[in-house]
Amino acid sequence: MAHEEPEPMPEDDLDWLGDExxxxxxVDEEQLQDEAANAWLAAEEAYVPLDDGNGYLAVGGTDAGSIVSALPAGSSPVGKTTAPxxxxxxxxxxxxxxxxxxxxxxxxxxxxxxxxxxxxxxxxxxxxxxxxxxxxxxxxxxxxxxxxxxxxxxxxxxxxxxxxxxxxxxxxxxxxxxxxxxxxxxxxxxxxxxxxxxxxxxxxxxxxxxxxxxxxxxxxxxxxxxxxxxxxxxxxxxxxxxxxxxxxxxxxxxxxxxxxxxxxxxxxxxxxxxxxxxxxxxxxxxxxxxxxxxxxxxxxxxxxxxxxxxxxxxxxxxxxxxxxxxxxxxxxxxxxxxxxxxxxxxxxxxxEYAFRRGRPGQQQAQRYFEKQMLHTIDSSSHDVVQLVPGYLGCDCLYCPSLFDAQPWSHPLAALHHIFSMGALTARVQEDSARGGRHAAVRRIVAAAKRWSSGLPPLGSGDVPRHLAVWDQAL
CATH class of the missing domain: 3.20.20 (TIM Barrel)
Structure with a gap:
């Protein structure tokens, strides 16, 4: 298969087979400039106990995401919740x-x-x-x-x-x-x-x-x-x-x-x-x-x-x-x-890799995942969508800092996206008692299609066209 000379795909942020x-x-420059994201790494260490009492989950600080067998000296569990x-x-x-x-x-x-x-x-x-x-x-x-x-x-x-x-x-x-x-x-x-x-x-x-x-x-x-x-x-x-x-x-x-x-x-x-x-x-x-x-x-x-x-x-x-x-x-x-x-x-x-000629100085797109639309849109379209009656704002930890940050924080937008998709995945399981996962996904897609049909005009790439096809496939 013949290929044209590849260049980075502008605006799409595709790390094509790139190495670290x-x-x-x-990335280092981006992190130095992004105080909002760095704050998560600099947060105070915090731990919650596991359900069985054998260990703790780090939920704050540089060890967040890891399981430890015992609390560090001087630490105590936070809150009243436990982790699975x-x-x-x-x-x-x-x-x-x-x-x-x-x-x-x-x-x-x-x-x-x-x-x-x-x-x-x-x-x-x-x-x-x-x-x-x-x-x-x-x-x-x-x-x-x-x-x-x-x-x-x-x-x-x-x-x-x-x-x-x-x-x-x-x-x-x-x-x-x-x-x-x-x-x-x-x-x-x-x-x-x-x-x-x-x-x-x-x-x-x-x-x-x-x-x-x-x-x-x-x-x-x-x-x-x-x-x-x-x-x-x-x-x-x-x-x-x-x-x-x-x-x-x-x-x-x-x-x-x-x-x-x-x-x-x-x-x-x-x-x-x-x-x-x-x-x-x-x-x-x-x-x-x-x-x-x-x-x-x-x-x-x-x-x-x-x-x-x-x-x-x-x-x-x-x-x-x-x-x-x-x-x-x-x-x-x-x-x-x-x-x-x-x-x-x-x-x-x-x-599929596609040759696309970049424009000098082009900025990385400011994307935001809208779970109510099941779609990722430009931040300018988010400003429009959030004013529509019935809009459900995100309650993840990252959005308050994301929308307070100037300029736009790409790392925090990414964390919001990763968390929101995880929450959607959990929702499929949580709603599966009524007809299994198929029915749960069908209800989520149908609700997204109904709500999105009443939105004001958005940019062509911000319209969730896939919802009609998905709704029919379900």
Missing amino acids: DSLTQA VVISRDDALRGDRPVYLVHRGARHANLLPIVMGDLHHKKGRSLTVGAVVSLPSAKASKNASFFDQASVAAMRIADPQCYRLDDKILRLPRNPIGKRALEYAPYLSCAEESDWLRQVMDAQRAVGANLLLTPGRALNPDDPQNSLDTAFQEADQFLALTERGERVALNLTIPSRWLAVGALRNRLLDEILDQDQFDVLYVRIQWAQTKAFAPTEDADLLMGIRRLANLCQDEGRSLLLPQTGITGWFALAHGATGYGLGVSGSEQCFA
């Missing part, structure tokens, strides 16, 4: 509660454990928090440190991102495996070596992953059967290398055609049905996207996601949908166990 060090200077005990990986995969995977990206990674701990404290009885790191995007020590601090994560996934080897199948930027990626993930340079699968596995073990992923090379829709055969043979070999107590997810990376086109979809689902040695699937889907943070409106793709989720639910398998954002949330209605998102656009959707 490539953004270090920009972190369940095991295997209990999480049973899917009694939806799994909410938070992707560690290059931006604001040090703030993510704070919001993960906040979610576990307030919503952890209705959802399970998990964490995903990208092996080619950061040093192993930083990924391991992230897992250590975000110890509320019942599931820890170190994604090998071997799909970077498949730029003839996927739409990726030119040179998707850069110098830093090879340094952080040297297995990307030796896929032909006899011990390659062990290298991929050991890299995940080294940072503390408790759910191992098969390599996840991209499936080629133009050579479907050979591609499927190769992927599943490789997955079987990977499975054979596991040790006692380890658990493996079948990692698949697919262009959207595999789910949107009936013949391809049927072949894929039939093959998955035959692979009963894998009871956990981790499926990354690449689809076209015109604007960052915008969910898909493709009815055929949504039908494919629904069929995949239905199959996994019927067969008692756990389906995890990384990098899907609110589209992954929608899939909870059809049987998905969990989904993932992160701060940047590339962690909300594994979008």
Whole structure:
């Protein structure tokens, strides 16, 4: 597949396969300027006891998001609430509660454990928090440190991102495996070596992953059967290398055609049905996207996601949908166990790379997630929407500081987004007594569609067009 010369996608804030060090200077400058976000890191240490009395959850200070066995000297629990005990990986995969995977990206990674701990404290009885790191995007020590601090994560996934080897199948930027990626993930340079699968596995073990992923090379829709055969043979070999107590997810990376086109979809689902040695699937889907943070409106793709989720639910398998954002949330209605998102656009959707010429000096968009619309809009549109009768303001910890901050705080907007999507995920579980998760999602989508239909004119990218398609699909 031919590509034009890639440039960063303006305004969309897509960290295209970027590594952490490539953004270090920009991120450091951003943090120095963002006193509102830094205040969360400088907050006084605070702890709440766990339900079983065996440990404490840090809910304030630099350790926020971590579980400690005993209080530091001179500390005492705050408030009268307790936090749920972190369940095991295997209990999480049973899917009694939806799994909410938070992707560690290059931006604001040090703030993510704070919001993960906040979610576990307030919503952890209705959802399970998990964490995903990208092996080619950061040093192993930083990924391991992230897992250590975000110890509320019942599931820890170190994604090998071997799909970077498949730029003839996927739409990726030119040179998707850069110098830093090879340094952080040297297995990307030796896929032909006899011990390659062990290298991929050991890299995940080294940072503390408790759910191992098969390599996840991209499936080629133009050579479907050979591609499927190769992927599943490789997955079987990977499975054979596991040790006692380890658990493996079948990692698949697919262009959207595999789910949107009936013949391809049927072949894929039939093959998955035959692979009963894998009871956990981790499926990354690449689809076209015109604007960052915008969910898909493709009815055929949504039908494919629904069929995949239905199959996994019927067969008692756990389906995890990384990098899907609110589209992954929608899939909870059809049987998905969990989904993932992160701060940047590339962690909300594994979008097809598109060449877009940037404009010098262009500012990062000021986005705000409106849970009442199930949509991310520009801050100027938020100023309009909040004046509409019936508007429900956000009650998260981050919004008061966000709207007091000048200039706009991108980190606080990100924390609001991560928390709000987690709260929406918990709400699906909390409302599932009436007809299950499908009915809960249907009611939330229908309410969002009704309320959004009465809004004043907004910018074209701020109109939640996906709601009509979703409402029909439900």
